[in-house]
Amino acid sequence: MAQLNDIIQWCNQTLKSHEFKDYAPNGLQIEGKSEVNKIVCAVTASQEAIEAAIAQGADLLLVHHGYFWKGEPYPITGMRGKRIKALIQHDISLVGYHLPLDSHPVLGNNAAIADILELDNIEALDPAERNPIGNIGYLKQPMSATEFKVFVSERLGFNAIHLPADKTSIQKVGFCTGGAQDYISKAAEQNCDAYISGEVSERTFYEAKELNVHYYACGHHATEKYGVQRLAKAISEQFNIEYSYFELNNPI
Missing domain, CATH: 3.40.1390.30 (NIF3 (NGG1p interacting factor 3)-like)
Incomplete structure (x- = not known):
């Protein structure tokens, strides 16, 4: 078991996320429970990735492509609203790292x-x-x-x-x-x-x-399916918690 805040702090420092000008916020995007026992990682925070996190009893969904991109509409409705509602209802944190996870010389x-x-x-x-x-x-x-x-x-x-x-x-x-x-x-x-x-x-x-x-x-x-797996593995080793990878083969 690890504290959510400790995981986020470690990731931010490891990936130097504060040094990047990005198109979406890096780090904690949706806050769930304060204690983390299991992480599911995926390339994108799709509905199926969220459902996998729910089914596996995850406390944290770690992705490369999260939410709140520049230029997106502000209202949390429709497809994105459904996704966010599911995360909140199941108290699952959404954590995303974009450019920092492309760039990192070991985990990227x-x-x-x-x-x-x-x-x-x-x-x-x-x-x-x-x-x-x-x-x-x-x-x-x-x-x-x-x-x-x-x-x-x-x-x-x-x-x-x-x-x-x-x-x-x-x-x-x-x-x-x-x-x-x-x-x-x-x-x-x-x-x-x-x-x-x-x-x-x-x-x-x-x-x-x-x-x-x-x-x-x-x-x-x-x-881009490698960085989240490398980061999740590093978090798992640092904090002694379980992780798994959800693969939804996107042909694009």
Whole structure:
């Protein structure tokens, strides 16, 4: 058993959440019971994730995509109202970390991608960022663009969309999980051979071709399901409490 406030304080300090300008509040978003015996983590605070937390008797739902995003309407109604009502009725806390959980050099989504793809010599995609949101890494051996598509698809469990460039060999790889397709320009500035993110836009096709950087869209969900699991495991070890991961395979 652990105190909710102690968990939040530890997470905030570990992830340096106060150092980020984000699109939603990081940390405690909905307050439930003060004592935590079990955590369920999920990528997104969907209705099914909430129902899983309820079914498993969780006291805390830990997510990457929570609520209260900039630009959202203020009234707590409709789909979001139903979700929040269920959390409050069952006294379950909702805790979300967005950019801090992308950025963390050990627990973060990008760190996980680097490990899964066995990328070495990790550096910042944007050297000017204090806490880099994107990174660059190097393959141990160069691959062709086709070989790399097969490689990332197998490793990430997602049929990657490849937008081609002229380079015949890939070794220097930029990457930023989720919806960071527009960072391909940063990858070009750093002379990357390829760039990986989760989503793709119509404009990305032309940018890959004209910036001469192979682009691989590997799924928003598929690239961001690791950080919450790493963070939940770290919390579990720090506070000696149980956790589980709820997977709802989102094909986007």
